[in-house]
Amino acid sequence: MNFDEKLLATKAIYQGRIINVVEETVELPNGQQAQREIVRHQGAVALVCISDEDPQRIILVDQWRQPMRKASLEIPAGKIEAGEQPEYTARRELNEEVRLQATSLKKIAFFYTSPGFADEQMTLYLAQGLKPVEKKLPQDADEFLQVEKLSMEQADQAVASGRICDGKTLMGLWYWKILQAKG
Amino acid sequence: MNFDEKLLATKAIYQGRIINVVEETVELPNGQQAQREIVRHQGAVALVCISDEDPQRIILVDQWRQPMRKASLEIPAGKIEAGEQPEYTARRELNEEVRLQATSLKKIAFFYTSPGFADEQMTLYLAQGLKPVEKKLPQDADEFLQVEKLSMEQADQAVASGRICDGKTLMGLWYWKILQAKG
Numbered sequence: 001m002n003f004d005e006k007l008l009a010t011k012a013i014y015q016g017r018i019i020n021v022v023e024e025t026v027e028l029p030n031g032q033q034a035q036r037e038i039v040r041h042q043g044a045v046a047l048v049c050i051s052d053e054d055p056q057r058i059i060l061v062d063q064w065r066q067p068m069r070k071a072s073l074e075i076p077a078g079k080i081e082a083g084e085q086p087e088y089t090a091r092r093e094l095n096e097e098v099r100l101q102a103t104s105l106k107k108i109a110f111f112y113t114s115p116g117f118a119d120e121q122m123t124l125y126l127a128q129g130l131k132p133v134e135k136k137l138p139q140d141a142d143e144f145l146q147v148e149k150l151s152m153e154q155a156d157q158a159v160a161s162g163r164i165c166d167g168k169t170l171m172g173l174w175y176w177k178i179l180q181a182k183g
Numbered sequence: 184m185n186f187d188e189k190l191l192a193t194k195a196i197y198q199g200r201i202i203n204v205v206e207e208t209v210e211l212p213n214g215q216q217a218q219r220e221i222v223r224h225q226g227a228v229a230l231v232c233i234s235d236e237d238p239q240r241i242i243l244v245d246q247w248r249q250p251m252r253k254a255s256l257e258i259p260a261g262k263i264e265a266g267e268q269p270e271y272t273a274r275r276e277l278n279e280e281v282r283l284q285a286t287s288l289k290k291i292a293f294f295y296t297s298p299g300f301a302d303e304q305m306t307l308y309l310a311q312g313l314k315p316v317e318k319k320l321p322q323d324a325d326e327f328l329q330v331e332k333l334s335m336e337q338a339d340q341a342v343a344s345g346r347i348c349d350g351k352t353l354m355g356l357w358y359w360k361i362l363q364a365k366g
Contacts, residue, residue: 003245003246003247003254003327003328003329004247004254005247005249007249007252013197013204014196014197014204016206016220017218017220018220018299018300019204019220019222019300021196021197021202021204021222023199024249026249028325028327029327030327032324032325034325035200036249036250037199037200037201037202038249038250039202039204039222039250039300039301041297041300044299062186063186064186064187064188065295065298065299066188066190066207066209066219066221067219067221067222067295067298067299067300067301067302068295068298068302069190071186071187072295072298074298077299079299109353110348111348111349111350111352111353112248112250112251112255112348112349112350113296113297113349113350114224114296114297114301114303114350115248115250115251115255115257115348115349116201116227116248116250116260116262117201117202117222117224117250117303118222118250118297118301119250119251120297120300122350141215142211142215142217144186144211144212144213145186146186165293165294165295165298166294166295166296166298167294167295167296167297167305167350167351167354168350169294170292170294170354171350171353171354171357174354174357174358174361175357177361178357178360178361178364181361181364181365182364
């Protein structure tokens with residue numbers, strides 16, 4: 001079955017610092033037209049960080065999330081800046097947020113976070129061979145965060161209590177469970 | 184550490200059918216102000232569907248995703264309509280998209296899809312005891328989709344080829360892997 005939608009027109013709605021919004025008119029497979037509301041975002045990366053010295057704990061950052069109106073405990077992550085390759089962004093965020101560097105980054109997933117209305121792409125890495133950075137990069141002026149290290153049991157409790165409540169962090173925890181199940 | 188952000192002002196930017204956009208001015212922990220761009224969305228549900236008759240296959244739907252500019256193979260999902268409880272939405276989407284009903288729905292995850300800029304919440308269910316519906320609900324007029332059933336190996340191939348490329352579906356597959364590892 002061919003169910004491609006054909007783009008007929010794009011109307012710019014909003015140009016922000018983080019997101020742009022457009023309305024697209026598309027032609028449906030049955031010839032009729034529909035409107036699609038689309039948020040454009042430059043993409044992001046996130047990192048599953050488990051250090052060699054403490055392989056029973058995952059490294060998380062606690063930070064305020066205004067869309068949630070509360071703090072949220074998440075795996076380190078950040079937006080891809082203009083011109084950056086995702087792996088560069090991952091290494092930069094690893095330094096800025098948790099002051100670590102990795103001997104290797106393994107790409108473990110690539111996905112759209114919310115394909116119904118947004119084009120945001122997320123690349124998820126497993127960071128291995130972690131050690132403290134030699135040179136600390138400056139942190140974002142409007143970003144305040146606190147690093148925490150949780151065992152699997154503590155992480156499961158944080159999910160149950162709602163402190164962990166975002167998709168990429170659940171994916172990080174589930175990936176860790178799959179790794180442990182493999183032994 | 185207290186890193187709460189205090190809401191100072193909200194500016195409405197866009198009111199669409201699916202999303203609203205607002206700009207919020209917040210006071211940071213250091214007393215300075217920052218702007219947050221926020222997409223408001225009524226939330227959604229998604230379902231991991233593995234039938235008793237065919238426990239080695241997961242049920243997916245192929246559909247066009249205009250934000251991606253391509254088709255995408257995803258677990259059944261849909262937006263929560265005004266006044267709906269998430270479980271009601273899940274049963275409705277299960278009927279509309281794959282023409283199945285479930286004897287039980289188990290909530291397996293609740294998460295924000297993209298907490299940096301959106302308040303969209305997703306509830307993920309495991310649908311058990313699946314059988315064909317007695318009464319088919321009408322499908323959305325602008326939604327065209329095709330049901331597919333994939334083995335774990337086929338699903339892994341679809342991830343590798345990019346046919347499966349959204350967060351909730353990867354979570355569904357990873358949850359299935361964890362279930363299988365538990366035996």
